[in-house]
Amino acid sequence: MNILINSRFAKKIPGMNHTLRILHTGLLLLAAILFQYQVEAAIKLPALIGNNMVLQQNSIIKVWGWADAGEKVIVRASWLTSESSAITTAMGDWQTTIQTPVAGGPYTMSISGRDYTITIENVLIGEVWVCSGQSNMEYIMRGLGCWDNYKPENRNDVSKGLYTNVHLFTVQRDTSAVQLSNCKGNWQIADTNTVNDFSATAWFYGSYLSKQLGLPVGLISTAWGGTPAEVWTPVESIKAEPDLGFYLSHWNGSEWWPGTPGVLYNAMIHPLLNYTIKGAIWYQGESNVKDSRLYPALMNTLITSWRKAWDAGEFPFYFVQIAPFTYENPYSGALLREAQLKCLSIPNTGMAVTMDIAGDVTDIHPKNKLEVGKRLALWALNNTYGKKDISYSGPVYSRMKISGNNILLDFNYTEGGLKLANSAKNNFTIAGADHVFYPASLKFQGNTLVVSSSKVKRPQAVRYAFSNASVATLFNGAGFPAPSFRTDNWDIITENVVLKPVYDPATKTLSYQLTSKARESDIYYEFNKIPTKKSSKFLLPIPSGKTGTVYAIVSRNGYLAETVNSWKLVINKAFGAEISYSKPYSKEYSAGGKLALLDGIISGTDFKDGSWQGFEGNDLDVVIDLGKTIQVKRIKLNFLSDNTSWIFLPKQVSVQVSEDGITYKNLGDKKFLSEKEVKEVLIQPVSFTPDCKVRFIKVAALNQGLCPAWHPGAGNKSWMFVDEIVVD
Numbered sequence: 001m002n003i004l005i006n007s008r009f010a011k012k013i014p015g016m017n018h019t020l021r022i023l024h025t026g027l028l029l030l031a032a033i034l035f036q037y038q039v040e041a042a043i044k045l046p047a048l049i050g051n052n053m054v055l056q057q058n059s060i061i062k063v064w065g066w067a068d069a070g071e072k073v074i075v076r077a078s079w080l081t082s083e084s085s086a087i088t089t090a091m092g093d094w095q096t097t098i099q100t101p102v103a104g105g106p107y108t109m110s111i112s113g114r115d116y117t118i119t120i121e122n123v124l125i126g127e128v129w130v131c132s133g134q135s136n137m138e139y140i141m142r143g144l145g146c147w148d149n150y151k152p153e154n155r156n157d158v159s160k161g162l163y164t165n166v167h168l169f170t171v172q173r174d175t176s177a178v179q180l181s182n183c184k185g186n187w188q189i190a191d192t193n194t195v196n197d198f199s200a201t202a203w204f205y206g207s208y209l210s211k212q213l214g215l216p217v218g219l220i221s222t223a224w225g226g227t228p229a230e231v232w233t234p235v236e237s238i239k240a241e242p243d244l245g246f247y248l249s250h251w252n253g254s255e256w257w258p259g260t261p262g263v264l265y266n267a268m269i270h271p272l273l274n275y276t277i278k279g280a281i282w283y284q285g286e287s288n289v290k291d292s293r294l295y296p297a298l299m300n301t302l303i304t305s306w307r308k309a310w311d312a313g314e315f316p317f318y319f320v321q322i323a324p325f326t327y328e329n330p331y332s333g334a335l336l337r338e339a340q341l342k343c344l345s346i347p348n349t350g351m352a353v354t355m356d357i358a359g360d361v362t363d364i365h366p367k368n369k370l371e372v373g374k375r376l377a378l379w380a381l382n383n384t385y386g387k388k389d390i391s392y393s394g395p396v397y398s399r400m401k402i403s404g405n406n407i408l409l410d411f412n413y414t415e416g417g418l419k420l421a422n423s424a425k426n427n428f429t430i431a432g433a434d435h436v437f438y439p440a441s442l443k444f445q446g447n448t449l450v451v452s453s454s455k456v457k458r459p460q461a462v463r464y465a466f467s468n469a470s471v472a473t474l475f476n477g478a479g480f481p482a483p484s485f486r487t488d489n490w491d492i493i494t495e496n497v498v499l500k501p502v503y504d505p506a507t508k509t510l511s512y513q514l515t516s517k518a519r520e521s522d523i524y525y526e527f528n529k530i531p532t533k534k535s536s537k538f539l540l541p542i543p544s545g546k547t548g549t550v551y552a553i554v555s556r557n558g559y560l561a562e563t564v565n566s567w568k569l570v571i572n573k574a575f576g577a578e579i580s581y582s583k584p585y586s587k588e589y590s591a592g593g594k595l596a597l598l599d600g601i602i603s604g605t606d607f608k609d610g611s612w613q614g615f616e617g618n619d620l621d622v623v624i625d626l627g628k629t630i631q632v633k634r635i636k637l638n639f640l641s642d643n644t645s646w647i648f649l650p651k652q653v654s655v656q657v658s659e660d661g662i663t664y665k666n667l668g669d670k671k672f673l674s675e676k677e678v679k680e681v682l683i684q685p686v687s688f689t690p691d692c693k694v695r696f697i698k699v700a701a702l703n704q705g706l707c708p709a710w711h712p713g714a715g716n717k718s719w720m721f722v723d724e725i726v727v728d
Contacts, residue, residue, distance in 0.1 A: 042116045043073060043111055043112075044066040045065040045118060046065060046183075046274070047184055047271075048183075048185075048272065048274075049065070050120060050186055050187055051121045052123075052124075052167050052186075052188060053123055053169075053218065054126050054128055054217065055100050055125050055126075055128070056100060056126075056128045056276040056277060057100055057101065057103045057125045058100060059100050060098070060099055060100075061097065061276040062274045062275070063084070063095070063097070064093065064094060064095035065094060066088075067088045067092065067094055067113050068113075069088055069089065070087065070088060070090075071088045071113050072085055072086075072113070073088060073113050075109065075110075077108075078108045078109070079100075080098060095274070101125060103125050103126045103216055104124075105122075105123055105125050105126075106124060107123040108123060109123055122189075125216065126165070126210075126215045126216030126217050127209065127213070128218040128219075128220070128278055129217070129219055129281060130220045130272060130279075130280040131206075131223065131281050131283075132222050132268075133282050133283040134223065134224065134225055134257075134287055135226060136283045136364075136369075137199055137202065137221070137223040137282070137284065138199060138223035138225045139200055139201070139365055139369070140197050140200060141197070141203065143712050144200050161191075163207050163210065164190060165210060165216040166190040166203075166207055167188065167190065167216070168189075168190060168202075168203070168219050169185050169186065169187050169188070169218070169221065170185050170198060171220065171222035171271075171272070173268075174267040174268060175266075175267050176266040176267040179270040180267050180271050182271050183267070183271040187218075190207070198219075199219075199223060200370075201281075201320070201372050201376075202221045202373070203369075203373065204372065204373025204374060205219075205374075205376045205377050206219040207373075209381070220275075220277075222272065224257055226287055227253075227259075228287040228288050229284055229299060230259075230261040231252075231253075231259060231260060231263050231264040233298065234309070235261045236262075237305040238261050238298075243297045244298060247261050247294075247298070248261065252287060257287075269306065270309070273309050276312070279318070280306065280318075281320075282318070282320070285322040285340060286325070286364055288336060289327055289335070290329065290332060292332065292338070292339045293335075295339035295343075296339050296345075299319075299340075299346070300343070314347050316348050317348065318350040318352065318376050319351055320351070320352045320372055321340045321341070321352065321353050321354060322336060322340070323354040323357070324361045324468065324470055325358070325361055325363075325469060326468055326469050326606065329495060330468065330494055330563035331468065332468065334465075334467055334470070334484055337483060337484050338466075338484070338486070340483075341396075344396075348383075350376075350392070351379075352376045353375070353394055353483045354366060355470075355471055355481050355482075356475075360679075361471070362642070362681055378391070378392035392480075393480055394474075395482040396411060396482065396483065397410075397485040400487045405458065405459060406451065406452045407430065407451045407452070407461075407487070408449070409462060409487070411449070413480075414447040416476055416477010416478050417444075417446075417476065418449060418476060419476065419477060420474060420475075421475065423473050426439075426440070427465040427471070427474075428442060428451055428462060428464050429462070429463050429466070430456050431461050431488075432457070432460050433460055437562065438456055460488070461487050463486040463488070464482065464486070465484040490559075491559070493521065493554050493562075493563070495516050497516045497523055497553065498515050498516065498565075499513075499514060499601060500513045500592065501513075501595055502541060503576050503599075505576070512544065512601075513542075514542070519556075521555060522537055523552055523553070523554055524536065525550060526550075527546065527549070527550060527551075528549055532560070533555060533558075544569070544575065546569065547570055548568075549567065550569060566604075567601050567611070568601070569600050569602070570602055571600065572598060572599075572600045572725075572726050572727055573626070573727040573728065574598045574626060574725060574727040575599075576627075577625060577626045578624070579597065579598060579622055579624050580623050581594070581621065581622050583615070583621050585614060586613075586616050589613060589614030589721070591612055597613060598724070602638070602723065603683075605640070605681045605682070607642055611723060612640060613721065614720070616719050618703060619700065619701060619702050620699065620700065620701040623697070623698050624696065624698075624725065625695065626694065626696070626727070630694065631694075632690050632691070632692065632693070632694040632727055632728070633690075634688070634690075634726075634728040635697060635725065635726070635727055636685060636686070637653075637722060638684065638722070638724065639683070639684045639686065639720065639723075641684060643679065646713050646719050648674050648704045648718050649672040649704075650672060650701040650704070650720050651672065651674075652669050652672070652702045653699075654667075654670075654699075655688045655690075655699050657694040658695065658696040658697075658698075660695070660696075667688040667690055668688060670686050674708045683723075701722060704720070706718055
């Protein structure tokens with residue numbers, strides 16, 4: 001609609017300028033409404049249907065979208081001689097189906113409405129896989145140091161264009177309380193840039209599949225770091241399982257990831273359900289280590305609900321067993337791996353074992369994603385694509401037999417026989433009825449393993465690599481590792497003992513309380529030696545003033561836990577002093593609050609032990625009032641360096657002292673650089689020697705601020721962890 005107004009004539013009419021402005025504004029509004037109507041009237045497609053998409057071969061696939069109610073939509077594909085059509089419903093959505101041929105391409109597809117046509121280019125037909133989980137699936141190549149962790153040819157093959165038939169789709173992070181019909185993302189062709197920003201695990205899986213099959217592969221990465229399995233499971237499915245009621249009342253999230261059941265299924269899985277897939281791969285479990293007893297039921301519910309929602313039968317679902325890592329609670333990682341092993345009873349599943357490729361067990365993100373992706377692909381090649389000559393699993397424990405003072409173990413998947421790695425430890429332990437495990441000796445009888453120990457005359461149980469950080473030592477002839485296992489079902493205490501300082505301001509005394517979340521248990525403790533059941537049972541607070549190491553252990557049903565907790569105690573003249581902070585510490589790593597830096601407890605190298613106080617991006621800036629002037633010879637404090645956990649030494653540490661709180665004497669500065677990577681975990685002590693009378697102490701430590709350029713977390717806030725400020 002075109003409207004012309006003579007502006008020269010308008011000037012001769014009083015008030016016409018005002019009228020023109022009103023009319024002009026109205027026309028613009030009308031044009032905007034008409035334009036919006038035209039845009040809304042146009043056909044809309046989901047993010048998954050677009051240029052460079054890969055469609056599942058030899059399938060009847062859905063094509064869907066949105067348009068005006070009652071509008072006829074026609075779908076044409078260049079590999080078909082006929083067209084398919086649908087009438088848009090009153091709700092504004094439409095859907096039709098077309099048949100895909102054998103793998104090939106590129107093809108085109110057109111989708112036409114009443115007065116609008118969308119043409120989709122470079123459509124490939126091949127194998128489509130969904131790749132989901134938490135950070136070990138989400139981690140992109142760039143975040144893992146790009147290609148530096150792999151051989152040059154891994155990158156060169158991509159740069160030469162050898163994988164342009166592998167196309168990548170990353171579902172952007174999103175949450176929803178209701179099921180969404182669309183997501184955000186777009187298909188990309190694999191090159192060195194797009195692969196750098198794609199899931200490393202998914203990439204190595206899909207590229208290996210494509211190379212071995214000679215077919216196009218479409219990879220849909222939908223993952224979010226830190227997320228537990230329940231957020232990827234429909235909440236209605238969780239509600240339908242009485243055993244999973246725990247997740248309806250226990251939130252397993254944080255400020256960095258969601259923890260509400262179903263919210264990622266709604267936003268990042270449900271929008272994919274119309275898209276035909278071959279199967280799914282899954283890398284997750286680290287965030288469910290504290291509820292491992294429920295994990296088999298939870299994963300069964302997740303897998304079953306996905307398969308039902310996709311309406312594609314029992315499609316293959318291959319998952320990664322979590323790698324060795326120094327988890328906070330003893331055995332929590334081993335029990336989760338055990339739970340994952342039980343998930344193999346779910347039909348058409350497979351598990352890639354990573355116990356031999358963890359590398360640094362203090363890093364929860366193993367860098368060797370190439371081997372992870374390849375091992376998943378080997379499961380698919382054998383079980384899904386029928387390449388039965390391919391080995392894909394390490395030896396899996398099947399049964400045991402007690403024979404005198406030996407236990408005989410049998411295994412499945414023993415291709416090439418059983419092999420033991422060259423290691424000082426074989427990681428096998430054996431126990432009798434007392435539940436006390438001792439290192440075991442091994443003998444091979446064909447594919448049977450004979451386990452024994454001179455300290456166990458009547459053995460009852462064997463465990464292999466059954467701790468959080470144990471690595472693989474048992475392999476088969478094909479070179480694949482055995483997953484950790486145990487032959488018993490005995491009660492395992494996974495809760496630590498916690499030492500908590502208690503300060504009584506009335507008497508100005510400090511004491512220590514030992515606690516544990518272990519149900520129906522006792523705590524035994526000793527100074528400077530390992531406790532037994534003959535040691536002191538903790539009943540009353542332990543008074544301060546005695547230096548040395550406190551050891552404590554949990555006991556339940558007459559059996560001692562295998563994990564012993566310990567803390568080093570010192571005498572600190574600043575006990576009970578007033579301390580004020582100008583900048584806050586992290587609520588997540590408070591170490592108990594203001595008392596933490598003056599409680600007489602010296603932390604170890606584990607930042608999760610509850611004794612370290614953490615500052616994310618913030619500086620340490622405190623003033624200590626000793627309450628009276630005393631002679632001070634030395635002021636000492638500790639900082640932690642754990643680069644894999646984004647924890648760095650401070651840029652600078654300075655201490656000032658004063659008698660009156662007004663005039664301060666600077667004791668000097670200690671500086672540290674973040675330019676060089678420190679791979680090991682270390683504690684850095686910092687000391688100052690005032691050797692004068694002091695009442696007030698100012699301690700300032702400057703956070704590095706951001707992770708340095710060489711670090712995988714470059715540009716993100718860095719952490720600084722500080723421990724006891726000891727005044728001698």
